[in-house]
Amino acid sequence: MSRRVPQGLRVRVALVFLGMTFLAVLAWLRLGWLQLVEGSHYRTLALEQRYRAENLVAERGAIYDRNGVPLAVTVQGNAVYGVPAAVENPARAAALLSPLLREPAAELERRLSQDSPTVWLAVRLDPETAAAVERLNLNGVYVVQRPQRDYPHGTLAADILGFTGLDNQGLAGLEFHYESVLRGVPGRHFSERDPRGRAIPGGLSRVVEAVPGHDLILTLDRVLQYMVEQELAQGVAAARAEWGLAILMRPHTGEILAMATYPSFDPAKWSDYLPRAYRNRAVTDQFEPGSTLKLFTAAAALEEGVATIDTVLDAPGQLRIGGGIVHCYSPSGYGSLTLAEAIAKSCNTAFAYLGAEMIGGQTLARYLQAFGFGGRLGVDLPGEAAGSVPTPGRIAGETLRWANVSFGQGIAVTPVQLAAATAAIANGGVLMRPYVVQAIRAPSGDVIEDRQPTPLRRVISEETAREITQAMEMVVSQGTGTRARLPGYRVAGKTGTAQIPENGVYGSKRLASFVGFAPAEAPELVGVVMLYDVQQDTAEGGRWAAPVFAEIMDRALKHLGVPPRPDV
Amino acid sequence: MQSAPGRPDLLIFAPVVALLAIGLLMVTSAGSVTGLIQYGDPYFHVKRQAVVAVPGLVAMVLLMRTDYRFFRLLTLPLLAAGFVGLVAVLFVGAEIGGARRWINLGAFNIQPSEIMKFALVNYLAAFAAVRKGEIGDFFRGFLPPLLVVGAAFALVLLEPDFGTGVAMMVTAFIVLFAAGARVGHLLAVGLLSLPGLGLLIYLEPYRMRRLLAFIDPWADRMDAGWNVVQSLLAIGSGGLLGLGLGEGRQKYLYVPEQHTDFIFAILGEELGFVGAATVVLLFVLLAWRGYRAALRAPDVYGCILAVGITTMIVFQALLNIGVVTGSLPATGITLPFISYGGSSLLVTLASVGILLNISSHGTRA
Numbered sequence: 001m002s003r004r005v006p007q008g009l010r011v012r013v014a015l016v017f018l019g020m021t022f023l024a025v026l027a028w029l030r031l032g033w034l035q036l037v038e039g040s041h042y043r044t045l046a047l048e049q050r051y052r053a054e055n056l057v058a059e060r061g062a063i064y065d066r067n068g069v070p071l072a073v074t075v076q077g078n079a080v081y082g083v084p085a086a087v088e089n090p091a092r093a094a095a096l097l098s099p100l101l102r103e104p105a106a107e108l109e110r111r112l113s114q115d116s117p118t119v120w121l122a123v124r125l126d127p128e129t130a131a132a133v134e135r136l137n138l139n140g141v142y143v144v145q146r147p148q149r150d151y152p153h154g155t156l157a158a159d160i161l162g163f164t165g166l167d168n169q170g171l172a173g174l175e176f177h178y179e180s181v182l183r184g185v186p187g188r189h190f191s192e193r194d195p196r197g198r199a200i201p202g203g204l205s206r207v208v209e210a211v212p213g214h215d216l217i218l219t220l221d222r223v224l225q226y227m228v229e230q231e232l233a234q235g236v237a238a239a240r241a242e243w244g245l246a247i248l249m250r251p252h253t254g255e256i257l258a259m260a261t262y263p264s265f266d267p268a269k270w271s272d273y274l275p276r277a278y279r280n281r282a283v284t285d286q287f288e289p290g291s292t293l294k295l296f297t298a299a300a301a302l303e304e305g306v307a308t309i310d311t312v313l314d315a316p317g318q319l320r321i322g323g324g325i326v327h328c329y330s331p332s333g334y335g336s337l338t339l340a341e342a343i344a345k346s347c348n349t350a351f352a353y354l355g356a357e358m359i360g361g362q363t364l365a366r367y368l369q370a371f372g373f374g375g376r377l378g379v380d381l382p383g384e385a386a387g388s389v390p391t392p393g394r395i396a397g398e399t400l401r402w403a404n405v406s407f408g409q410g411i412a413v414t415p416v417q418l419a420a421a422t423a424a425i426a427n428g429g430v431l432m433r434p435y436v437v438q439a440i441r442a443p444s445g446d447v448i449e450d451r452q453p454t455p456l457r458r459v460i461s462e463e464t465a466r467e468i469t470q471a472m473e474m475v476v477s478q479g480t481g482t483r484a485r486l487p488g489y490r491v492a493g494k495t496g497t498a499q500i501p502e503n504g505v506y507g508s509k510r511l512a513s514f515v516g517f518a519p520a521e522a523p524e525l526v527g528v529v530m531l532y533d534v535q536q537d538t539a540e541g542g543r544w545a546a547p548v549f550a551e552i553m554d555r556a557l558k559h560l561g562v563p564p565r566p567d568v
Numbered sequence: 569m570q571s572a573p574g575r576p577d578l579l580i581f582a583p584v585v586a587l588l589a590i591g592l593l594m595v596t597s598a599g600s601v602t603g604l605i606q607y608g609d610p611y612f613h614v615k616r617q618a619v620v621a622v623p624g625l626v627a628m629v630l631l632m633r634t635d636y637r638f639f640r641l642l643t644l645p646l647l648a649a650g651f652v653g654l655v656a657v658l659f660v661g662a663e664i665g666g667a668r669r670w671i672n673l674g675a676f677n678i679q680p681s682e683i684m685k686f687a688l689v690n691y692l693a694a695f696a697a698v699r700k701g702e703i704g705d706f707f708r709g710f711l712p713p714l715l716v717v718g719a720a721f722a723l724v725l726l727e728p729d730f731g732t733g734v735a736m737m738v739t740a741f742i743v744l745f746a747a748g749a750r751v752g753h754l755l756a757v758g759l760l761s762l763p764g765l766g767l768l769i770y771l772e773p774y775r776m777r778r779l780l781a782f783i784d785p786w787a788d789r790m791d792a793g794w795n796v797v798q799s800l801l802a803i804g805s806g807g808l809l810g811l812g813l814g815e816g817r818q819k820y821l822y823v824p825e826q827h828t829d830f831i832f833a834i835l836g837e838e839l840g841f842v843g844a845a846t847v848v849l850l851f852v853l854l855a856w857r858g859y860r861a862a863l864r865a866p867d868v869y870g871c872i873l874a875v876g877i878t879t880m881i882v883f884q885a886l887l888n889i890g891v892v893t894g895s896l897p898a899t900g901i902t903l904p905f906i907s908y909g910g911s912s913l914l915v916t917l918a919s920v921g922i923l924l925n926i927s928s929h930g931t932r933a
Binding site: 005006008009010012013014015016017019020021023024026027028030031032034035036038039040041042043045046047049050192194195196198200202203 | 700701745748800802804807815820821822836840841851855856863865867868882883889
């Protein structure tokens with residue numbers, strides 16, 4: 001057969017084939033370079049960009065009372081979140097969600113319009129509400145199950161427990177103070193993901209498990225806490241006070257069994273309250289204590305030997321001292337009183353002279369500081385205030401100032417300091433550090449830390465303590481505190497009625513208080529009750545705080561199984 | 569003069585069927601991710617590809633049995649249809665990503681540039697057969713096809729579809745070279761068009777960015793360099809033997825256009841150097857048998873048509889592989905037989921049918 005395609009053309013076709021083959025050889029070389037020479041390098045780079053970590057939430061530790069009753073736990077709960085980019089009409093979505101989530105529509109609309117991948121709209125929803133949100137079937141609004149903090153007893157001990165934020169991070173109270181203990185260590189889930197973060201099926205995956213947080217075991221007794229809160233609420237209502245607080249503590253150990261502020265707040269809905277509502281005032285606030293401080297002035301006098309419990313003191317209706325005038329509760333005065341009687345009658349003039357002239361500011365300040373006033377005790381609760389004791393030699397009108405301090409004016413103390421100082425009298429003279437966490441326990445059940453009572457220092461001798469106790473019994477049996485009397489128990493106590501300074505001037509507001517312990521011969525419990533701004537004709541601690549103390553003490557002693565004595 | 573047809577060349581048929589099979593497997597694998605995300609069906613793409621592959625194979629067999637010279641009669645109608653399609657697409661084409669490349673006909677999309685590629689090759693073959701020996705003459709042999717090709721190129725650029733335009737232009741030049749055009753003419757046109765091409769790249773910011781990203785893709789790996797970098801990471805990850813069919817990771821939205829323009833990257837990752845080099849080998853085999861058929865063609869028309877069809881397919885494949893391996897600047901162009909895409913597959917298989925018919929008329933060299 002003859003060739004029908006000219007030779008020149010044939011050569012060119014052959015050249016085209018050679019050219020194509022040359023390009024194919026280049027492709028082979030390139031592939032060989034990429035896959036065989038550089039392959040492992042590219043493989044590593046590719047894996048690195050796909051292999052990413054996602055945090056795994058660690059289960060937050062629980063909080064139990066001293067008998068193992070849960071006070072704060074973590075449960076799976078319903079939460080609603082929004083993906084702003086996917087919401088078609090934020091205003092409409094907000095209007096529909098507002099009644100269900102009980103949030104203002106404007107606030108929800110603001111969150112749904114944020115330039116953020118996801119926004120939380122509500123947490124801790126009950127299942128019915130969550131189902132209602134799902135039925136709305138809104139684009140970009142979703143319901144998820146997520147761990148959330150639950151307080152099984154509602155508002156019980158809210159001021160102590162505090163609360164957690166949206167990401168279960170502690171924001172107040174023990175939740176905040178023990179954040180590092182409760183939080184645990186988040187885990188990491190490493191896996192191969194696509195650029196939008198979705199897991200690649202069959203990709204590499206490695207999980208570093210989260211380490212759950214530790215549990216706190218408190219010194220609180222749920223039952224006592226409930227009793228205290230109940231009695232305090234009634235006491236605040238009866239006295240028509242703005243608010244009140246109460247502390248129940250074991251004198252020999254410093255364990256706080258109950259501590260309450262009323263009115264309180266609901267930790268599950270903390271954002272509905274003003275910040276001041278969730279302050280634990282027993283620890284964070286300081287007040288001029290008034291006459292309850294006389295106990296410590298008297299203790300200083302006995303310990304220093306400047307007086308005995310039977311030393312007779314002048315008790316005029318008014319006393320000129322250091323360029324000022326001090327008034328006794330009784331306008332005509334009592335003439336003269338033994339130190340014990342002066343405590344029982346709570347006469348300011350007798351104490352003004354005792355403190356300013358017989359003990360002296362220098363010594364008095366030293367004792368008050370030894371009792372724990374003017375400095376933080378190291379309570380394991382957040383925001384502890386230090387209070388303040390005047391510095392001797394550095395103040396104007398020194399004598400008058402110390403005269404005032406002797407009966408509780410011109411000095412600021414925290415309620416927990418008052419409880420600890422009273423406990424020092426009750427336990428025979430040793431200041432114990434108050435505390436609320438008695439143990440930290442790992443999820444395995446192993447106790448990580450077992451807290452022992454911490455004696456801070458001996459403040460007074462046992463003998464002094466015993467004599468002050470006797471005087472405190474007189475307060476209750478025949479003095480200003482007779483409303484704290486309990487059948488079957490010997491009660492030692494001291495009343496206080498302090499003027500509340502406003503803008504540096506004493507106004508009409510009164511702080512009614514009572515401190516004490518029982519049984520006086522073998523103290524089991526120390527109690528402090530304070531009622532702020534009592535709105536009654538009379539605002540005395542003996543009239544309003546003492547009965548609250550008595551009710552609390554009576555129920556608490558019986559709950560603890562302290563037998564009443566038939567002879568009292 | 570009619571020659572009795574013999575047997576078509578099985579060695580053209582074999583690599584095409586092999587490439588088609590590999591293509592369907594790779595579309596199954598690479599198309600599964602976006603199929604699931606966009607259509608809720610991981611097999612969405614392979615189902616549609618199979619639906620086109622069957623008529624494509626039927627068309628191939630029918631045309632294998634149709635005397636190729638029939639198409640010489642259709643030279644001008646096909647060319648006219650190509651131009652009408654390219655003009656129409658500018659007005660009625662579906663706009664996707666800022667370009668109008670497809671005409672939507674209900675169940676099917678037609679890509680006029682695919683028709684034009686074959687129409688041009690067919691026209692050049694017919695032209696070469698008519699002006700045998702005059703192709704070396706600038707005005708009689710070189711300028712007329714240059715103007716026709718240039719017009720088609722300009723229309724494709726208007727869509728815009730730079731990659732297809734370049735593939736078309738280079739294929740046309742190779743065919744003209746094979747048909748006897750003077751190297752001097754080709755070089756002169758090539759050199760004269762360089763400033764124009766440069767201007768086209770310079771004026772279109774995304775082309776400029778792609779060019780810069782080609783020079784150093786890692787410098788802008790999160791943006792303009794992303795495509796090339798992800799493609800390189802996929803191919804490199806494959807190593808010698810690959811991760812295994814379906815086991816690729818980069819198709820999870822790292823490699824863009826993972827079942828169309830960049831399917832070769834997923835192939836490289838899953839089938840390794842062995843698989844990727846085999847694909848190149850199959851195209852070389854097709855080239856060898858295609859050009860062999862050209863050399864044995866009974867007439868100049870058949871010869872140049874075979875050169876055109878073979879070049880059209882093989883050059884586009886090498887261009888695609890060059891882009892995917894980061895050896896050439898990124899342009900949107902598919903890998904024949906393997907990439908997902910209906911019109912392209914249909915036209916390519918039909919062209920192979922014609923090539924097979926030419927091979928059946930072969931004479932002993």
